Amino acid sequence: DAGITQSPRHKVTETGTPVTLRCHQTENHRYMYWYRQDPGHGLRLIHYSYGVKDTDKGEVSDGYSVSRSKTEDFLLTLESATSSQTSVYFCAIMGKTGQHYNEQFFGPGTRLTVL
């Protein structure tokens, strides 16, 4: 299996509290992505990173921030969690060789419940 892990795997928190999810890779891939998955919506892109300290917004970035201070870690932060952010969060990594994308892998997911 590809070297990508997420922590925590499950979390229950209260509305208004900050939450940070961590994605860690050992593949040294350039690209990292955070998605949320909800019934009927598939996987929606929250933020992504194309290098250390290089990040950009996805489709549903409001209420989320990210940081990537080193290649292997991509952090997703909910500054003040709301019940609408209850979801399953997936991290993904992808490599690129020249113009060719390769090595797309997903993490196991984090189930977040905001009460």
Place this chain on the structure above:
Amino acid sequence: GESVGLHLPTLSVQEGDNSIINCAYSNSASDYFIWYKQESGKGPQFIIDIRSNMDKRQGQRVTVLLNKTVKHLSLQIAATQPGDSAVYFCAGLHNTDKLIFGTGTRLQVFP
């Protein structure tokens, strides 16, 4: 804007038959497409990819077809097996390196 959509939410096939899962996209700038399989409780798993300069690509029991004229791609699974039961997603990527997913098709295989 960018969007990748699926034609059908559920597809039921008999074991041994071929399956065809369809996907439409709207961004003509998309230059790379990926099909993923997601089993219950797991993250999506890469199946096969195709670049926009190709019309067809084959893997083991799977074939992806890309029709850029009508912005449509399909995933064909030959001799569908019970282990193929899962949700299948197409995803498109364009030059901003955003990987955008469709809503998914659930494939159900019955004996």
